Amino acid sequence: MQGEELDLSAIVKDVQMRKSISVRKFWDTLFSFVALGFLILGLFVLLLLVFQLFVDGREKLASLGFYFSFPAPSAEEAGILSAWVGSIFVIMVTVLFSIPIGVAAGIYLEEYAKTSSSQFVRFLTDFIEINITNLAGVPSIVYGLLGLEIFKETLKLGNSVLTAGMTLGILVLPVIVVTTREALKSVPSALKEGSIAIGASKWQTIWDLILPASIGSILTGVIVSVSRAIGETAPLITVGALTFIAFLPPLPFSPRLEVNVDTGEAFQVGNYGPFDWLFSGYTVMPIQMFDWVGRPSPDFRVNAAAAGVVLVLMTLALNSAAIFLRIYFRKRIKW
Amino acid sequence: MRSTVFQFAAAAATASTLISFNSVQAQQAISIDGSSTVFPIMEVAASEFQKTSGGIRVTVALSGTGGGFRKFCNGETDISNASRPITTREIEACRSRGVAFIEMPIAFDGLAVVVNPQNTWARDLTVAELKRIWEPGSKINNWSQVRQGFPNVPLRLFGPGTASGTFDYFTEAIVGKSRSSRTDFTASEDDNVLVQGVSRDRGALAFFGKAYYDENKTRVTSLGIVNDRGQAVRPTNQTVSNGTYNPLSRPMFIYVSANSAKRPEVRRFITFLMNRAPAIVSKADYIPFTRTQYSQILSIFNRNRVGTVFGGKNQVGAEISEVLSRIPQ
Numbered sequence: 323m324q325g326e327e328l329d330l331s332a333i334v335k336d337v338q339m340r341k342s343i344s345v346r347k348f349w350d351t352l353f354s355f356v357a358l359g360f361l362i363l364g365l366f367v368l369l370l371l372v373f374q375l376f377v378d379g380r381e382k383l384a385s386l387g388f389y390f391s392f393p394a395p396s397a398e399e400a401g402i403l404s405a406w407v408g409s410i411f412v413i414m415v416t417v418l419f420s421i422p423i424g425v426a427a428g429i430y431l432e433e434y435a436k437t438s439s440s441q442f443v444r445f446l447t448d449f450i451e452i453n454i455t456n457l458a459g460v461p462s463i464v465y466g467l468l469g470l471e472i473f474k475e476t477l478k479l480g481n482s483v484l485t486a487g488m489t490l491g492i493l494v495l496p497v498i499v500v501t502t503r504e505a506l507k508s509v510p511s512a513l514k515e516g517s518i519a520i521g522a523s524k525w526q527t528i529w530d531l532i533l534p535a536s537i538g539s540i541l542t543g544v545i546v547s548v549s550r551a552i553g554e555t556a557p558l559i560t561v562g563a564l565t566f567i568a569f570l571p572p573l574p575f576s577p578r579l580e581v582n583v584d585t586g587e588a589f590q591v592g593n594y595g596p597f598d599w600l601f602s603g604y605t606v607m608p609i610q611m612f613d614w615v616g617r618p619s620p621d622f623r624v625n626a627a628a629a630g631v632v633l634v635l636m637t638l639a640l641n642s643a644a645i646f647l648r649i650y651f652r653k654r655i656k657w
Numbered sequence: 658m659r660s661t662v663f664q665f666a667a668a669a670a671t672a673s674t675l676i677s678f679n680s681v682q683a684q685q686a687i688s689i690d691g692s693s694t695v696f697p698i699m700e701v702a703a704s705e706f707q708k709t710s711g712g713i714r715v716t717v718a719l720s721g722t723g724g725g726f727r728k729f730c731n732g733e734t735d736i737s738n739a740s741r742p743i744t745t746r747e748i749e750a751c752r753s754r755g756v757a758f759i760e761m762p763i764a765f766d767g768l769a770v771v772v773n774p775q776n777t778w779a780r781d782l783t784v785a786e787l788k789r790i791w792e793p794g795s796k797i798n799n800w801s802q803v804r805q806g807f808p809n810v811p812l813r814l815f816g817p818g819t820a821s822g823t824f825d826y827f828t829e830a831i832v833g834k835s836r837s838s839r840t841d842f843t844a845s846e847d848d849n850v851l852v853q854g855v856s857r858d859r860g861a862l863a864f865f866g867k868a869y870y871d872e873n874k875t876r877v878t879s880l881g882i883v884n885d886r887g888q889a890v891r892p893t894n895q896t897v898s899n900g901t902y903n904p905l906s907r908p909m910f911i912y913v914s915a916n917s918a919k920r921p922e923v924r925r926f927i928t929f930l931m932n933r934a935p936a937i938v939s940k941a942d943y944i945p946f947t948r949t950q951y952s953q954i955l956s957i958f959n960r961n962r963v964g965t966v967f968g969g970k971n972q973v974g975a976e977i978s979e980v981l982s983r984i985p986q
């Protein structure tokens with residue numbers, strides 16, 4: 323008798339529990355649908371925008387001349403040659419400038435400063451850390467002013483690719499430092515301890531073990547931040563990007579010409595040095611696009627839309643490179 | 658990663674080699690900066706000049722009139738574009754760094770005052786009426802307050818951003834003091850936004866450069882402005898160039914550094930610009946002076962006449978023939 327009674331209460335409990343589980347499951351499903359809904363909404367708006375750009379700019383995107391001609395006063399002739407070449411040159415400088423400094427700073431902060439026995443160094447590290455995290459959120463125009471003051475006014479580098487690249491370099495530096503540190507943190511400490519236990523020095527541990535293990539995540543962070551930089555306009559306008567420029571930065575060792583002003587004849591007066599391209603004037607994709615959007619003639623909006631699509635594709639290419647590299651390096655990690 | 662970067666770089670390098678072999682690039686370069694209003698003219702000029710000059714490089718940037726003068730007086734640029742005459746403070750800045758300049762008027766610009774096409778009541782406005790609407794602290798927010806007989810329709814104002822030379826000039830010409838204006842209007846640096854705003858609102862009123870009005874004649878209607886002779890005049894190329902559309906038309910300028918003017922490529926560029934100015938200016942949607950006036954202006958350059966004829970002040974409704982007859986103090 324008693325057993326039956328117990329059974330009954332167990333059944334009641336069971337039913338109640340099932341009910342409460344199914345209610346929770348319902349909420350769970352509902353939430354996931356709501357979340358999915360917002361995701362789709364966000365993506366949909368984005369895709370709609372890109373699609374609209376594509377539709378507006380399709381005739382320009384289809385013509386090869388658009389990619390290989392300089393800006394011009396008439397919308398039909400105007401192209402993005404100096405803009406995309408300028409963007410690539412500037413980004414190259416940004417990458418070469420910010421990766422070594424950013425990664426080295428990240429390694430120092432994570433591997434050396436944190437474990438330092440000196441109280442002062444640890445305090446300094448905390449101070450730097452707060453600043454770097456803050457810097458990652460500073461509006462880009464502030465970096466423009468910094469670049470103007472340091473690179474252009476103090477170091478007298480002029481309106482050059484070098485100034486622009488380094489300005490964008492400091493812009494992405496905080497993000498690179500932060501992602502490098504996160505990547506280094508994610509390496510299991512057993513690995514480091516093991517390496518040191520078998521007699522490897524700190525540097526050997528970092529160079530041969532920690533860096534290879536975290537390089538995928540570091541590169542992902544670097545590329546994502548660089549692809550942010552490629553779309554920046556404000557800091558470059560501040561440091562003097564040009565709007566109309568109908569030539570490209572001179573390649574190393576290309577012939578340096580001089581024109582006889584009266585006859586218009588050009589003759590060679592030597593060659594460009596290997597670094598002259600760094601000091602050339604430039605324009606970049608977003609500036610070109612911005613210039614076209616503001617024109618009175620509606621024809622230029624087609625050009626602006628096409629330039630927008632190219633810029634989105636450039637960013638997409640960089641981001642997919644990041645994903646590819648992450649997968650590639652993950653595969654090589656064996657532990 | 659490394660190989661990707663190198664491939665990317667190699668592709669870019671190959672592309673730019675191919676291109677730079679096609680177009681000859683000279684070492685000489687002329688750098689132009691300044692007003693975004695004058696920019697279209699210099700873009701046309703630079704682009705056409707480079708086709709015939711055997712590859713002398715010309716670059717044009719837009720830092721605004723004030724930003725342009727800052728670089729110009731620093732000796733960073735050869736030519737500075739300006740939508741107003743140089744100010745006393747800028748003259749001082751140039752003098753303290755030993756930069757002398759040659760002032761050359763380049764074209765007319767007109768400001769259009771526009772309303773929605775469905776606005777059937779307003780055909781023209783007087784300067785006094787515009788002043789009452791735009792002066793600081795103005796409480797006018799309905800068309801019925803503007804003039805007796807105008808209907809009861811809310812008035813919505815649009816205008817260029819306060820950083821623009823257009824805003825400076827409009828406030829100077831209408832309110833009487835540069836940059837003094839009511840603040841409760843919709844401002845945008847992008848004039849296309851203003852066109853859009855006016856085209857959607859029956860009671861809207863806006864002002865912006867005439868070129869934007871010319872491109873959008875179906876979406877907005879221009880008002881006649883009653884000039885000092887009591888005639889209501891609409892902005893057309895003719896009324897702007899013969900001086901009857903006043904006070905909302907103004908000359909624009911280029912300032913050439915006297916040091917740069919010694920360089921043969923700069924001389925050639927200025928000569929090219931002045932000889933073809935009527936075509937270049939029209940192509941950029943501005944209003945040219947006459948051919949004779951351009952040759953007068955070129956002779957200012959050729960005589961190397963430094964200094965300004967405006968004495969550091971802006972001047973509303975300046976007539977070009979009179980300006981050209983002045984002698985700089």
